[in-house]
Every structure is written in C-alpha cells, then in structure tokens.
Amino acid sequence: MSNSPHDKVLDENLKWTQINEDVIRSMQNPRKAYWISVAVCVSMFFCAILAEIYQYRMGMGTAGLNNPHMWDMYLATFVFWIGMSHAGTLLSAILHIIHAQWRKPIYRFAEAMTTFSLLTAGFFPMIHLGRIWNLYWVLPYVSDRGVWPNFRSPxxxxxxxxxxxxxxxxxxxxxxxxxxxxxxxxxxKGWRAKVYGVLALGWRGDDRQWRNFRKTYMLMACFLIPLAVSVHSIVSSDFSMSINPGWHVTTFPPYFVAGALYSGCAAIMTLFVCLRYFFRMEDYMTLNIMEKTTKLTFAIAGVWNYLLFVEFASVWYGHSVYDKELLIAKATGDYAPVFWTMIFCSTVVPFTMAFQKLRRHMPTMFIVSLFLQLGMYTERWMIVAPTLAMSHNPHQWDILWAPVVQWAIVFGSFGWFGLLFLVFVKVFPSVSMYEVKELTLHQKEEFEEERRMREAGMFMPESATAPPLPGDEHKRPEDRVAGRPGMEGA
Amino acid sequence: MASKHKMLALYDDFEECFKAIKAIRGGAVKGVTVDDLTVLSPVDHHGIDEALGPRPVNVQRFTLLGALFGVTFGFFFLASAQASFLVQPQGGKPVVPLPTNFVLMYEMLIFFAVWTTVLVFPVLSGLFKKRDSLYSEKLTVDHMGVIVEEVDGHNLDAMKDFFKNNKAVEIREEKI
Structure with missing residues (x-):
C-alpha cells in the first residue's frame, strides 16, 4: 500500500475524464512498434503452423520424438506456459485480497496473460500426442468401448x-x-459502442450492482488462489509421481508453484515495459509500480532459488545413485550449457533487481525480464529432457537436441500468445479505468488524512520504526505520539 | 390520484452526495425513505454503503451451494465411472480410491462454485435490464447519481428543492 506521497503509485490529481480519454485513446492510437510486434507475432505463428502441418503429415519422427524422448521440449513448453499463467492470479487475486493498491493499473493485462498463456499451454499436450484426431479419448465420457480415463493418473x-x-x-x-x-x-461510437454495449450486460453502476460485483470478484479471487496452486502442483505430479531419476522429488509441487510465479512475474515485467511504450501509458504504468513489481519478482526469485537448492541438496545427500549421477551429468555433461544458462539467468541475473537505480530503469528491466524468462524456460527443459536422456537403463541413453520442427512450434507458440495478447489490449482496455479511479480516490483520502494528522502534529513517518524521543524508549509507538510535547490532549 | 415520478440527481462532489443521502435517511424529505434510493457511481466507493446503511448481498450463499454440488457431483461422477471397472481385475486396489479422487473432487468443487457465482451474479445484480431514460453518461466518468425510484406528484417540488439545496448539479425526472 502507498503510505506517503513519495511512495504514491500514480498521480492522484489525474482527472477521471482524463483517465477515460487516455485509456480509450490508447486503444485507438498505438505507436508503430505495436504494429511491428503484431507482424512479428503473426510471422512466428505462421512458422508454427507450417511446422505442425509438416509434423502432422510426416509423423512425430520429424520432431525427433521417440523412445526415450517421447516428451522433450513440447512438455517443457507446456509447463512453461502453465507457469506463466500464475502471475495473473498472483497480481489479480492474491494482491486483491490483501488490498495492494499498486496492482490496480496493471492487473488487467496480467489477467489476460493468464488466460492466453493457458490457451497456449493447452496446445502442447495435443501437439505432442501425435494422433490429434484421437484427442477426445482423454475426455471422461461413456464410450462404446467402456473405457474411462484413469482418474488415478496425474x-x-x-x-x-x-x-x-x-x-x-x-x-x-x-x-x-x-x-x-x-x-x-x-x-x-459506431460498432464499438454496440459491441461494448452487449459486453457491459446493462451495467449502470448502481449500489446493488457494485455490492454484488465486489462480493463476486472477491469470491472468485478466493477460489482462484487455491486453484492456481493445485494446477501447478498437479502439473508437477506428472513428474514427481513417477520413479524416474530427477523427477521423483518431494519438493516438486512448491518448487513448481514458485517457478510459475517467478516466470509469470518476469513476463509481467516484459509486458509492462511493452505496453507502457506501445500505448504511451507513462502516467499509469509508473516507475513506482515497476519497482514494486520487480521487488516482488526478486522476493519470489529468492523462494525459487531456495527450493532449487533444496532439490539439489536432497539429491546430493540422498542415497539414490541414479539421481546423483543425473545431477552431475546435468552440470557437466551434454546438457551443461543449458544447465548453466539456467543457473546464470535464474540465480545470478535477479541480483540486478536488488539495486533501486536498475529497478527504475526500464530498458534494463526489460532485458533482465527476458533473461529471467530464458532462465525459467531452460529450467523446465532441464526438468524434462535430461531425465528422459539418462534414465535407469544405460542402453536407452540418448541425448536429443530438438530438430527444427520442435523449435518452430515452440517459437510459434510465443507468436500465438503475443498475437492474442496484442489483439486483446487493442480491443479491450489494458488498464482498468474504474480501479485506477478508485486508486486516485484512495490516494487522495490517504494524503488528506496524512495532512490532517500533520497539521494536528500527530503525523509520524514510519512511526513504528522511528527512533523514540529521549525518555520515550520504553513506551509503545502510539504512547510516544500521544505523549509528545503539544499532544497532551490527543 | 397523484402521479408518480422517478427522479435522478447528479453530483460532481461525492461528499455532498453522501450528505444528501444521509439527510434523506434522517427523514429530511417527507414520504421518501432511504429504501427508495438507488445510488449510481463510476467506482465502488465505500462511502455509498456507509450512507445507505446495510443492504443484503446473497451471492455467497449460491457459491456455497455450487461448491457443495461440485464436491458431491465429483464424488459420484468418479465413483460411478470407476464402478464400471468392477468387471476388470483391480489387483487388490480399491475400486473407488478416495485419496486420488479427492484431487478431482476439489477441482470440481471450485469449477461449480465459480460457475454458480458467475451465473447468479447478473441475476442478483439486476443486469441485462434496459437502461432507463434518466441515465446519464456522466455516471461512467466522474459523477455520482441518486435515483429516487418513486416520488408522489405532490412531493415532487419538495424533492427537487431538497436536491437543489444539497448541491446537485443536475436533476432529471420522468413520469412513471
């Protein structure tokens, strides 16, 4: 929460008319860079379509998938996109519940990111299945063969x-x-007004609608948090419930959830910088918000690195020779360049976020966020590929460097996600207008309260940590305030 | 019989709007109570609830129902599907394994709770209704509005005077 003027997340004197105008203008008149990004995303997506058509016609061998590499980068990418989706829940749901005001200008695009990264992730199990036309077999329906999916399987x-x-x-x-x-x-005006009129569902902003809206939004936030945790725990169970070396790890569920939040926050940083530039949103996506986002990312990076260390330590001090040899092979074998890229990007690079000057420098944070995502992508790759390459049976050992078909599909998934996202932010407001208005109102009230307290001599910045006056050392902070000279009647 | 009117008073100052509502709540206008008022706002302002006093919200009851349905449905859906495995050898494993089924029951609890919440929200909020002719586009910018749902014809001038005296920037009315 913002507590003092120097900590404010945006200018509280922004006129509400201006907020409406700025956001609507952003949807109609983006910079040229926006259109260039759309063109790049379309090209990337087109690459993936071509690759998928080729793989569909020729078979999974074109992607290099065979025993023991039946998953490889497709599944790593699936886990990556699922992970990305968690940032929206973090910013929207968790920070909403704890009333973190600074989330308000940026949560909308984080929520969109959640939905679109899930849509992207959903493609990968289909793509890696090979026989896409049998996809409906995974659905729990009563088939004429009397076969149901195994509900005991993650x-x-x-x-x-x-x-x-x-x-x-x-x-x-x-x-x-x-x-x-x-x-x-x-x-x-025009067709836009008609479309938005339908989507507004007859909203007029009366007290009954706001009361129900507030409750509905809060209830959904409360359900989304455990849901997000369960989703990535379940994804981690795909690995940890097997007995393969490198996968049978007790700490995988929290490790996956932390990794998901980490990569999602990094993605928010990337998109934050892009949207701020594309739509001239400097008044809404402020440096203070960026700084808070990077601090949050830095904290989550700490948690993730701790869990990574726990994973390594439990393997190192455990008694499974397979697990230990796999860990050594990751660090020194064929996959070593990928492994050390992961360590550099996910463990070393985050320390740039410890410096305030860097945190407030957009180009630096943009590059850092890309490195973090690279780190988290390689982390998922290092979970999937080495275990498949070096499992229990040495005669099956085989290193797979993904052929161009896999790379094209993975690459194209970023284009698909980017395209969905860019279309969304052009058609719908990427900044929540009503919540930004609430934020300005909240800040005004807070500063007014602060001003009143200052005039009354009661305001004490960071009162809990401020050094007490001589003779006040033994008193509680609130007693120190009341007991100050001139405050006898307070 | 006197005619009935509906009235909207627009405010550009929220505090003045809250003062007017509190005055009506205190009986400032004869024949109009706080239950006759609807407040329109561009944001979810905490002052509205303070001014109007407690009004019920029932979404959470439906959410609970949805959650209970979800967990019950989840159990019976899975159990009935697994029961079809009875014809297959189970190797000593339980036909309906509770620990693994808990995961999917949990997912279904959330699924049905969320969907129920979303489906009842428009009904309980009075969405999907055509906006009345009094509606002003200023209400989605920076103005707050107070609607008096029903004013008797002989009370109309008193009501107008009240809003004028309480710094309403615009007053609209229509016969109902």
Missing part, C-alpha cells in the same frame, strides 16, 4: 485442473471488465 487430473483454471480465469477476466465495458459503451 495426467488425467491435468485435463480437469487446466480446463477448470482456464474457465475460471477467463470468467474472472470477463467479470472484472464489466464496469469498464460500460465506460466504453458510453464513450465510444
């Missing part, structure tokens, strides 16, 4: 968990946008 849990998470996060995004749709309905 792979089956995945289908339930991800579809639940996708629908819940999409609904969370849609519900949260209703008041803004009403703003757009009232202040745009």
């Amino acid at each position: 792979l089956s849990w995945d289908a339930f968990a991800i579809s639940t998470y996708l629908s819940a996060s999409a609904l969370f995004l849609v519900i949260g946008m209703i008041p803004d749709m009403a703003v757009l309905r009232d202040h745009t």
Whole structure:
C-alpha cells in the first residue's frame, strides 16, 4: 500500500475524464512498434503452423520424438506456459485480497496473460500426442468401448485442473471488465459502442450492482488462489509421481508453484515495459509500480532459488545413485550449457533487481525480464529432457537436441500468445479505468488524512520504526505520539 | 390520484452526495425513505454503503451451494465411472480410491462454485435490464447519481428543492 506521497503509485490529481480519454485513446492510437510486434507475432505463428502441418503429415519422427524422448521440449513448453499463467492470479487475486493498491493499473493485462498463456499451454499436450484426431479419448465420457480415463493418473487430473483454471480465469477476466465495458459503451461510437454495449450486460453502476460485483470478484479471487496452486502442483505430479531419476522429488509441487510465479512475474515485467511504450501509458504504468513489481519478482526469485537448492541438496545427500549421477551429468555433461544458462539467468541475473537505480530503469528491466524468462524456460527443459536422456537403463541413453520442427512450434507458440495478447489490449482496455479511479480516490483520502494528522502534529513517518524521543524508549509507538510535547490532549 | 415520478440527481462532489443521502435517511424529505434510493457511481466507493446503511448481498450463499454440488457431483461422477471397472481385475486396489479422487473432487468443487457465482451474479445484480431514460453518461466518468425510484406528484417540488439545496448539479425526472 502507498503510505506517503513519495511512495504514491500514480498521480492522484489525474482527472477521471482524463483517465477515460487516455485509456480509450490508447486503444485507438498505438505507436508503430505495436504494429511491428503484431507482424512479428503473426510471422512466428505462421512458422508454427507450417511446422505442425509438416509434423502432422510426416509423423512425430520429424520432431525427433521417440523412445526415450517421447516428451522433450513440447512438455517443457507446456509447463512453461502453465507457469506463466500464475502471475495473473498472483497480481489479480492474491494482491486483491490483501488490498495492494499498486496492482490496480496493471492487473488487467496480467489477467489476460493468464488466460492466453493457458490457451497456449493447452496446445502442447495435443501437439505432442501425435494422433490429434484421437484427442477426445482423454475426455471422461461413456464410450462404446467402456473405457474411462484413469482418474488415478496425474495426467488425467491435468485435463480437469487446466480446463477448470482456464474457465475460471477467463470468467474472472470477463467479470472484472464489466464496469469498464460500460465506460466504453458510453464513450465510444459506431460498432464499438454496440459491441461494448452487449459486453457491459446493462451495467449502470448502481449500489446493488457494485455490492454484488465486489462480493463476486472477491469470491472468485478466493477460489482462484487455491486453484492456481493445485494446477501447478498437479502439473508437477506428472513428474514427481513417477520413479524416474530427477523427477521423483518431494519438493516438486512448491518448487513448481514458485517457478510459475517467478516466470509469470518476469513476463509481467516484459509486458509492462511493452505496453507502457506501445500505448504511451507513462502516467499509469509508473516507475513506482515497476519497482514494486520487480521487488516482488526478486522476493519470489529468492523462494525459487531456495527450493532449487533444496532439490539439489536432497539429491546430493540422498542415497539414490541414479539421481546423483543425473545431477552431475546435468552440470557437466551434454546438457551443461543449458544447465548453466539456467543457473546464470535464474540465480545470478535477479541480483540486478536488488539495486533501486536498475529497478527504475526500464530498458534494463526489460532485458533482465527476458533473461529471467530464458532462465525459467531452460529450467523446465532441464526438468524434462535430461531425465528422459539418462534414465535407469544405460542402453536407452540418448541425448536429443530438438530438430527444427520442435523449435518452430515452440517459437510459434510465443507468436500465438503475443498475437492474442496484442489483439486483446487493442480491443479491450489494458488498464482498468474504474480501479485506477478508485486508486486516485484512495490516494487522495490517504494524503488528506496524512495532512490532517500533520497539521494536528500527530503525523509520524514510519512511526513504528522511528527512533523514540529521549525518555520515550520504553513506551509503545502510539504512547510516544500521544505523549509528545503539544499532544497532551490527543 | 397523484402521479408518480422517478427522479435522478447528479453530483460532481461525492461528499455532498453522501450528505444528501444521509439527510434523506434522517427523514429530511417527507414520504421518501432511504429504501427508495438507488445510488449510481463510476467506482465502488465505500462511502455509498456507509450512507445507505446495510443492504443484503446473497451471492455467497449460491457459491456455497455450487461448491457443495461440485464436491458431491465429483464424488459420484468418479465413483460411478470407476464402478464400471468392477468387471476388470483391480489387483487388490480399491475400486473407488478416495485419496486420488479427492484431487478431482476439489477441482470440481471450485469449477461449480465459480460457475454458480458467475451465473447468479447478473441475476442478483439486476443486469441485462434496459437502461432507463434518466441515465446519464456522466455516471461512467466522474459523477455520482441518486435515483429516487418513486416520488408522489405532490412531493415532487419538495424533492427537487431538497436536491437543489444539497448541491446537485443536475436533476432529471420522468413520469412513471
């Protein structure tokens, strides 16, 4: 929460009319860089379509998938995209529940990121299956063969968990946008006004609607948090419930959840810088918000690194020769360049976020966020590939460097995600107008309260930590205030 | 019989709006109570609830129902599917294994709770209704509005005077 003027997240004197105008203008008139990004994303996506068509016609051998490498980068990418989706829940749901005001200008695009990264992730199990036309076999329906999916398998849990998470996060995004749709309905013209009018569902902002909206949004936030945790725990169970070396790790669920939040926060940093530039959002996506986001990312990086260390330590001090040899092979074998890239990007690079000057420097943070994501992608790759390459049977050992088909599909998934995201932020407001208005109101009230306290001589910055006056050392902070000269009647 | 009117008073100062609502709540206008008022706002302002007093919200009851349905449905859905495995050898394993089923029951609890919440939200909020002719686009910018749902014809001038005296920037009315 913002506590003092120097800590404010945006200018509280922003006129509400201006907020509406700025956000609507951003949707109509982005910089040229926006259109260049759209073109790049379309090209990337096109590469993936070509690669998928080729793989579909020629078979999975074109992707190099065979025993023992039946998953490889497709599954690593699946885990990566699922992980990305967690940042939206963190910014939207968790920070909403704890009333962190600074999330308000940026949570909307984080929520969109959640939905679109889940949509992207959903492709990879289909792509790696090979026989896409049999995809419906994973659905729990009564078939004429009397065969059901195995509900004891984490792979089956995945289908339930991800579809639940996708629908819940999409609904969370849609519900949260209703008041803004009403703003757009009232202040745009032509076909846009008609479309937004339908999406506003007849919202007029009366007290009954706001009360129900507040409760609904809070309830959904409360459900999304355990859901997000369960989704990535279940994804981690895909690995940890097997007996393969490198996968059978007790700490995998929290490790995966921390990794998900970490990569998601890094993605938020990247998109923050992009949107701020594309849509000239400097008044809303401020340096203070960026700084808070990077601090949060730095904290999560700490948690993730701790869990990484725990994983290594438990392998090192455990008695499984397979696990230990696999760890050594990761660090010194064929996969060593990828392994050390992961360590550099995910463990060393985050320390740049410890310096305030760097935290407030957008180009630096943009590059840092890309490094963090590279680190988290290689981390997922280092979970999937080495275990498949060097499992229990040495006669099966085989190193796979993904062929161009896999790379093209993985590369194209970033284009697909980027395209969805860029279209979204052009058609819908990437900044929540009503929440930014609430934020300015909240800041004004807070500063007014502070001013009143200052005039009354009661204001004490950081009162709990401020050094006490001589003779006050034994008193509690509130008693120190009341007992100050001139405050006898307070 | 006197005609009935609906009235909207627009405010650009929220504090003045809250003062007016509190005055009506205190009986400032004869024949109009706080239950006749609807407050429109561009943001979810905490002052509205303070001014209007407690009003019920029932979304959470439906959410609970949805959650209970979800967990129950989850159990019976999985158990009935697993029961079809009875014809297959289970190797001593339970036909309906509770620990693993808990995971999917948990997912279904959330799934149905969220969907129920979302489906009842428009109903309980009175969405999908056509906006009345009194509605002003200023209400999605920076103005707050107070709607008096029903004012008797002989009380109309008193109501207008009250809003004028309480610094409303615009007053609209229509016959109902």
